[in-house]
Amino acid sequence: MHLLNNAAHRPWPVPSNNWIMRQKWRNSLFMHWPVKPELVRNLIPSPLRLDTFQGYAWLGYIAFLMDGIYPRALPKLPLTRSFPEINVRTYVQYDGKPGIFFLSIDVKNWASLKIARHWYRLPYHASNVSIEHKGTTFSFQSIRNENNRHISFKALYKPISDVFSPEEGTLDHWLTERYCLYSRDKTSNIYCGEIHHLPWPLQKAEFEVQSNSLLSPFNINLRNTNPIAHYSGGVDALIWNIRKVHSR
Secondary structure, eight states: OGGGGOOTTSSSOOOSSOOOEEEEEEEEEEEEEEEOHHHHGGGSOTTOEEOOBTTBEEEEEEEEEEEEEEETTSTTSOSSOOEEEEEEEEEEEETTEEEEEEEEEEESOHHHHHHHHHHSOOOEEEOEEEEEEETTEEEEEEEEEETTEEEEEEEEEEEOSOOBOOOTTSHHHHHHOOOEEEEEOTTOOEEEEEEEEOOOOEEEEEEEEEEEOTTGGGTOOOTTSOOEEEEEEEEEEEEOOOEEEEOO
C-alpha cells in the first residue's frame, strides 16, 4: 500500500494493526480562529487537554467533499456516493499525543451519519449540505434545523496561491497535520482513532462567508476575529478502528 510506504512525516509510527477503511477528502476549505483557551476549555472532556499554539487554542471549520469511503475488504467498492461535509473542531492532547476533537459534524448522507455516530462516537448531525464549483471557485452550504435552532454555514472559497507543504513548527503545519482523533461516548469514556495520509498540499484561500452560526450551540461568537484560511485539493486517508484509552 503506497500510503503506508510514506510515513516519515508522521509524529509517531503507523499503527501495527490493520486499517479498516480508506477515505478520499477533496476540495477542502480550512478556516481557523485563535481563541483564548478558557473560551473552549469547558467543551473538552477530561482527561483530554487543550492543545495550544503560542498560548492560543484554535477553533477550526473544515468543509470538503467526501469522495468515497472504501472498506479494506472491498478496496474498489465505495460504501456510499460522494457527499459534502463540514466539521467544527478544536485541538487536544491525551497523554502528550496531539489530535483532533470534533464539536460537530454536519452531513447529508444518512448511512455515514449513522455508522460514524455509533461506531466512532462522533457528534454527527443530519443537515442539508451541498457543494458546487465553477472554475476554481467553490460554493458550500450547510443548513441544520435542530432543537428549534437554525444552524447554517454558507461560503464561497477558492485557492489563490501555489501549492506548498507547511514546515514543521509553523502554525500552518500545527493546524493541519493531525494523525488521530479523540471522541467520547455517553458515559464519558475516551476513544482514540488513528489516521494516516500524506502531508496536506495547501494553498492560501480567498473566501466570502455569507452565513455562519455553526458555533451558536456553544455560545461562541467569532464575528470580530478574522480566520486563517487554506484550500487543499485533498488527500486519501487510511482510518483505523477506534480504541478506548480512558474509562470512566
